[in-house]
Amino acid sequence: MNKLLYPVFALVLFVGAGTLPLTAQALEWKYDHRVAGDRALTIQLGPLFPLAFQTFAGSFAPTNLTVGGTLGLDLDFYLNDSFRLGGGLRGMAALSPNDSTLFIVPITFRATWEFKYYPFSFPVGAGAGFSFTNYRTSTAFNPLLMPTAGAYWNMSSGWSFGLDVSPWIIFQPYLSGGTVPSSDSRIAYFLDATLGAIYHF
Amino acid sequence: MNLRFLSTVLAVMALAASCTSGTEGIFASLEREQKIVSSGGLSIYASVTSMAQFGTQYFATGGRYLFSRSTDPGAKQWSGYTVGGNPSVQSVGASGSRLFAVAGGTLYQSTNGSTWSTVSGLASTDTAFSLVPVRNGDGVTTNQLIVVTTSTFTDASGGTGNTYSNIYLIKNGTLTGSFVLRNNFPTPTNELGAPVIAAANDKTDGTGQYYLASASFLWRWDGAATNVAPTVAPVTTDIAGMIYLNTSSTLYVSTGIRSGTTSGGGLYASSVAQGAAPTSWTTLQTGVTYNSLPVAFGQFLYNSVNSSLWIATGYTTITNQGTGYMEMTVPGNSFSTSPTTSTNNYSSSAIPTYAVGALFLGTNSDTSQTYFLGTLAHGLWTWSASPTQPGTGSSANWSQQ
Numbered sequence: 001m002n003k004l005l006y007p008v009f010a011l012v013l014f015v016g017a018g019t020l021p022l023t024a025q026a027l028e029w030k031y032d033h034r035v036a037g038d039r040a041l042t043i044q045l046g047p048l049f050p051l052a053f054q055t056f057a058g059s060f061a062p063t064n065l066t067v068g069g070t071l072g073l074d075l076d077f078y079l080n081d082s083f084r085l086g087g088g089l090r091g092m093a094a095l096s097p098n099d100s101t102l103f104i105v106p107i108t109f110r111a112t113w114e115f116k117y118y119p120f121s122f123p124v125g126a127g128a129g130f131s132f133t134n135y136r137t138s139t140a141f142n143p144l145l146m147p148t149a150g151a152y153w154n155m156s157s158g159w160s161f162g163l164d165v166s167p168w169i170i171f172q173p174y175l176s177g178g179t180v181p182s183s184d185s186r187i188a189y190f191l192d193a194t195l196g197a198i199y200h201f
Numbered sequence: 202m203n204l205r206f207l208s209t210v211l212a213v214m215a216l217a218a219s220c221t222s223g224t225e226g227i228f229a230s231l232e233r234e235q236k237i238v239s240s241g242g243l244s245i246y247a248s249v250t251s252m253a254q255f256g257t258q259y260f261a262t263g264g265r266y267l268f269s270r271s272t273d274p275g276a277k278q279w280s281g282y283t284v285g286g287n288p289s290v291q292s293v294g295a296s297g298s299r300l301f302a303v304a305g306g307t308l309y310q311s312t313n314g315s316t317w318s319t320v321s322g323l324a325s326t327d328t329a330f331s332l333v334p335v336r337n338g339d340g341v342t343t344n345q346l347i348v349v350t351t352s353t354f355t356d357a358s359g360g361t362g363n364t365y366s367n368i369y370l371i372k373n374g375t376l377t378g379s380f381v382l383r384n385n386f387p388t389p390t391n392e393l394g395a396p397v398i399a400a401a402n403d404k405t406d407g408t409g410q411y412y413l414a415s416a417s418f419l420w421r422w423d424g425a426a427t428n429v430a431p432t433v434a435p436v437t438t439d440i441a442g443m444i445y446l447n448t449s450s451t452l453y454v455s456t457g458i459r460s461g462t463t464s465g466g467g468l469y470a471s472s473v474a475q476g477a478a479p480t481s482w483t484t485l486q487t488g489v490t491y492n493s494l495p496v497a498f499g500q501f502l503y504n505s506v507n508s509s510l511w512i513a514t515g516y517t518t519i520t521n522q523g524t525g526y527m528e529m530t531v532p533g534n535s536f537s538t539s540p541t542t543s544t545n546n547y548s549s550s551a552i553p554t555y556a557v558g559a560l561f562l563g564t565n566s567d568t569s570q571t572y573f574l575g576t577l578a579h580g581l582w583t584w585s586a587s588p589t590q591p592g593t594g595s596s597a598n599w600s601q602q
Contacts, residue, residue, distance in 0.1 A: 053228045061232045097234050098315070102227075135227045172228050184226025 034078040034114075039201055040086075044072040044164055046194030048092045054187040056173065063188070065102060068094025070192045074110070082114045088127065088146075092168075092190070096135070104190075106131040106168065108146050121160065123150045131170050144170040152198060160198040167191050230316040233285075243268055243279045243602050249575025250558035251292035251332070255300040258314050259563055261573070261581060262290040267302055269314060270602075274565040274585050277602055285309050285317050294332040294346040297374025301346060303329045308348060310374075322376040326352045327366050335370075335400040337407045338447035338475065340503035340510075341562065344407050346371040347400045365396050368413070399443040399500065401452075403475045410476055412452065414443040419454065421478055435469035435482035442512065444501040449532050450474050454482075455498035457515055464488045465495035468512075468535060486535045491517075496524045496538075502560035503531070504570075507591055512536055513557035516577070523556030526574065541597075552599060555579045564588075574599065 048070040050063035069092065076086030092104045110127035127146035133139065146169070152162030168190035176182040243249075248263035258269045266281035267290045284290050287305035294301050300311045301320070308329040309317040323329065327350035335345035352366035370377050395415040403409040412432075413420040419434035434440065435454050442455035452473050456466045467487035471479035489496040497515035504511075508531045514524040525540035540553035552574065559575030570591055574582040584597040 053232045063228075064231055064234050096231055102231065133227055135231065138225070138227050138230070140227050170228075172226060174226055180226050184229035186226055186228035186232070188228045 034081045034084075034200070036079055038078040040074075040076045040078070040084060041199045041201070042072070042074040042076070042088075042196055044070070044074070044090075044192075044194035044196040046070060046163075046192055048094065048168075048190055048192040050094055051167075051189040051191055054189065056185050056187065064097050065094040068092050068102075068190075070194060072192075072194065076110070076112060082116065084112050084114070086110060086112070087129075090192075092192070100136050103134045104131050104168075104170070106144055106146060106170075108144070110146070110148070112148070119154045120162075121152050121154060123148070123152065123164075125149075127166075131168075133170070133172070140172060142170050142172045144168060150196065152196070158200050160200070162196055162198075164194050164196050165191065166194070225312050225316065230313070233316040233318055243281075243581050245580040245601055246578055247580050248558055248577045249573075249581045250577075251294070252559050252561035252563075252573055252575060253293045253295045253300065253334075254561075254563045255295040255314055257566060259571075259573070260293045260295075260300065260302075260314065261559070261575060262293050262302070263558065263575065263577075264289065264291060266290060267293060267304075272563065272566045274567055274569050274571065277600075279581075279602060282315070285319065291330065292332040294334050294343075294371075296344055296346050296371045299374035301332055301348075301371060303332055303348075306330075308376075320376055323348070323350060323369065324352075324367055328352065330365070330396060332371075333397050333400045335402050335407065335411065336444060336503075337405050338401075338403045338409060338445055339405040339505055340444055340446045340448075340501075341505050342405070342407075344373070345400075345402065347397055347413065348376070349396045365415075368397060372407075398441065401443055401445040403445050403447060403473075405447065412443060412445060414440050414454065416440050419443070419479075432478050433471075433480060433482070435471070435484070436467075439466070441466065441498055441515070442500040444503060444510075445473075446503065446510075446531060447475060448505070448508070451532070452479055453501060453510075455501065455512055457497040457499065458495045458517070459488075463495055465490045466498035466514075468498065486538075489536075489538055491524050491538060491540065494522075494524075497556075498536075499557065500560055502562060502572075504562060504591055506570075506589065508532075509591070510536075511541075511560055513560050514540070516556045522554055523577070525553035525555055526557055526560065551579070552576075552582065572597065 048068040050065040052060045053063055054060050072090035074088035076084040078084045088108045090106050094102050108127035108129035110125045112123045112125035115122040125148040131142050131144045146166055148164055148166040150162055150164035152160040154160045170188040173185045174180040174182050249261045250263050253260045257272050260269045266288050267284050268279040268281050270276050270279045284302045284304035289305050291303040300314050302309045306328040308320040310320045311317045330349045330351045333347040334343040336343050348369035350366045353361055397413050397415050399414040401412045411422040417437055418431050421432040438460050439456045441457040445452045452471045454469045465488050468485040469482045470485055471482045473479045494517040499513035499515050502511040510531045511526050511528045513526050516523055527536040528541055529536045542553050556577040558577045561573040563571045565571055568588050570586045570588050572584045581602040582599045584599050
């Protein structure tokens with residue numbers, strides 16, 4: 001039995017010794033380190049789920065909206081291999097019970113940390129900004145928060161593909177004495193789940 | 202530098218907090234929005250008992266859904282809505298910048314006619330029953346509403362019942378509080394006993410004294426919550442309509458079929474100056490019949506352009522037969538004892554046999570006028586008339602909505 005194992009073990013060592021450098025060479029070739037000044041352009045597309053409206057007193061209510069759709073474009077600048085700063089423009093549309101369309105266009109500034117596990121990277125970001133909200137004849141300009149978490153496969157040094165999940169938290173406060181009663185103040189919660197493609201350049 | 206940037210960001214955020222066009226919160230209005238349950242229009246068998254004009258929309262209800270359509274003179278398409286998710290809509294009325302509706306015993310308000318919120322301010326024991334428009338002294342305009350409520354009571358023996366309760370006034374779109382015409386059982390004081398069915402104010406701008414009519418009482422109210430008092434009424438039963446016309450300083454009261462009899466309704470008038478109380482009444486008509494059947498007079502409608510006063514009629518008997526509407530020119534002494542007929546429209550020839558639940562005069566988007574005739578179980582009829590020469594009902598060319 002032992003006589004049979006020795007040649008097999010030797011063959012494995014031989015093959016392993018020959019292929020290991022090849023693997024290491026491939027890793028070095030595929031894995032791109034980002035440096036300060038590198039840019040990443042992200043395009044995202046996917047459904048958006050209206051979660052709830054909340055009064056500033058804390059009570060929640062359904063949004064009465066359908067599942068909507070969202071399209072986003074982000075441009076980030078790397079400060080080092082795992083941290084980038086940038087801004088994003090998104091748009092969403094969802095329908096009310098009577099098929100009127102709610103449009104929201106958030107503009108955010110965001111910081112993103114990338115946790116890397118080759119060939120995958122996991123961006124986690126925090127965004128804040130403003131949103132233009134339009135429904136029927138009303139338009140509002142409100143602050144919002146938009147944290148993000150994602151998972152991407154780095155297909156090449158130039159392209160990554162994956163998905164993101166981002167809650168949208170939009171604050172719509174109305175001050176007493178205005179044309180809109182303060183009792184109409186709400187915080188809106190949405191959640192998007194998007195497919196994304198990142199172009200590194 | 203950083204502080205300047207931060208203060209700029211904070212200033213923009215503060216500005217954003219109040220940067221909204223419109224009169225209601227977008228998310229809040231979505232939260233309140235109800236689905237339109239029908240877009241097929243009013244049934245030709247619909248009953249219409251309450252109407253209002255609000256902005257560029259007419260609203261109508263007969264107890265089931267709230268219907269609306271554009272004030273464009275050629276519009277015919279009505280859309281049905283629930284109010285607060287409730288399809289049972291008792292009545293609708295407009296005041297100031299708000300539209301109000303009673304649905305499922307709850308009082309709702311809306312600033313756009315499509316999204317609704319409940320109105321706070323009713324006593325916890327009160328259930329909203331109906332809205333009654335307060336017709337101003339010109340006999341035409343309304344900008345105030347009376348909210349009629351009911352509540353349950355317990356008598357000395359422990360029995361319970363339901364009675365008409367506090368009356369509330371909506372003025373300039375705001376519930377101004379209640380004044381009491383309630384059943385203080387077991388010691389009736391200012392007992393209402395029946396719902397308010399008509400309300401009037403003796404000044405054109407609605408700032409004068411109020412008249413409220415129930416089936417059994419006529420009340421006078423000077424606008425102060427502590428001074429509501431019954432006043433001299435022509436009859437003590439079967440009051441069905443009331444209107445005050447300050448052009449002739451006359452208070453008119455109509456009655457339905459007299460209780461316990463087969464005697465037809467009547468018309469009564471009292472000459473009373475603004476701010477004064479009626480002291481005597483003149484019987485203009487009584488025991489009105491048509492084709493040997495008693496006529497049940499109801500609500501009034503007045504057009505100041507041609508001084509035309511209309512009166513709706515209810516069911517003459519227990520059968521589903523009414524007498525349409527009748528009219529007279531003010532000052533006049535009596536309504537025609539025959540229902541008004543329009544001879545130029547075959548489909549409307551049956552109107553003189555319908556009971557009428559609502560008479561309403563609206564101003565269209567092109568300033569022409571539209572008469573609305575809401576029948577009981579025979580749909581809603583309209584007639585667009587010239588704003589300067591509306592003519593009489595006999596020249597009306599009614600069409601069904």
